[in-house]
Structure formats: structure tokens, C-alpha cells
Amino acid sequence: MPLVVLLPALGTLLAAGVSRATYLWFAVGSWLYATGHGIHLSANSIGNADPSPTAHLWDEQVGHWVWYAGVAVIAATLASTLVERPVPRHPLAWLLAVAVGATWGTNATGGEFTWAGGALALVACGWGLRHRHDGGVLLTAVGLAGVVAVVVSAIVR
Numbered sequence: 001m002p003l004v005v006l007l008p009a010l011g012t013l014l015a016a017g018v019s020r021a022t023y024l025w026f027a028v029g030s031w032l033y034a035t036g037h038g039i040h041l042s043a044n045s046i047g048n049a050d051p052s053p054t055a056h057l058w059d060e061q062v063g064h065w066v067w068y069a070g071v072a073v074i075a076a077t078l079a080s081t082l083v084e085r086p087v088p089r090h091p092l093a094w095l096l097a098v099a100v101g102a103t104w105g106t107n108a109t110g111g112e113f114t115w116a117g118g119a120l121a122l123v124a125c126g127w128g129l130r131h132r133h134d135g136g137v138l139l140t141a142v143g144l145a146g147v148v149a150v151v152v153s154a155i156v157r
Helices: 002-016 020-049 053-082 091-110 114-130 135-156
Strands: none
Touching (some): 053 091, 114 135
């Protein structure tokens, strides 16, 4: 699953011709993302076989926090890459931005990360509004979709 996220993100960075520092931050975010995802899946499997507070800690707490920290670093890396690039005109870019935000919001709520997921979605909105004249405006759609998904998921849950 991490490759589904990481390969397109890396492709974006390669196409943009970013700096070595950006690749370094992307590597850190990728490591956190893949490690957290692995911790979550491993602990989830253990918790299914032998539910315990320790399995819950590693599944829903440590795994998710490391996983989402990686997602946040990758998102920040991509956000900085969008700055000073043209505002995307293709509807697919906006549809993908909404899909990313909705996924972030539902994952955050499902992973007991609701308040932090909502806060990060609001940060994305602010970043997008600040960069409404360049490609960074995509983060407005990401953030708004994330906030809506967090609120709806919290209500439905």
C-alpha cells in the first residue's frame, strides 16, 4: 500500500526537478510513512489473534502516529514543491486533491487521530489560501475535503 502513495509523490518531485534537501525530506517522510504503516498492520494482526492493551497501543497509537507523521512530512514536501508553479487547470488535479483530503480525513478518524487529522487539514486549508495564486492552492481542496471527512466520520461513527 505505501508504494501506491510514495511512487506518484516521487514522480511529482522528479518531474518538478526539486532540490536534494527536498528529496531528503521526502525520504524521511517515506520512511516514517512505511514504518508506521508496517507497525500498524503488524500490531493489528497480533491484536486480531490476541487482543490486549499492548497490541492496541502499537496498532492504534504508535503505528498511526508514525504513519501520519510520515504522511504530514510527505504532504509538506509536496506542498513546498507546488509553490510558484501555475494553478492547475485540469479537473483531474482538483478531483485527486479532494480524494487525498477525504482519504486523510477518514483515515485520521479511523485511526483515533481525529483532532490532529482535523488540525492538519485546517493547516492545509490555510496553506492553500496563502498560495491561492500558485499551485499551492490545491491544498485548499485537500484541507477542506479532509475537514469535511473528519467531521462526517466523527458524526457517523
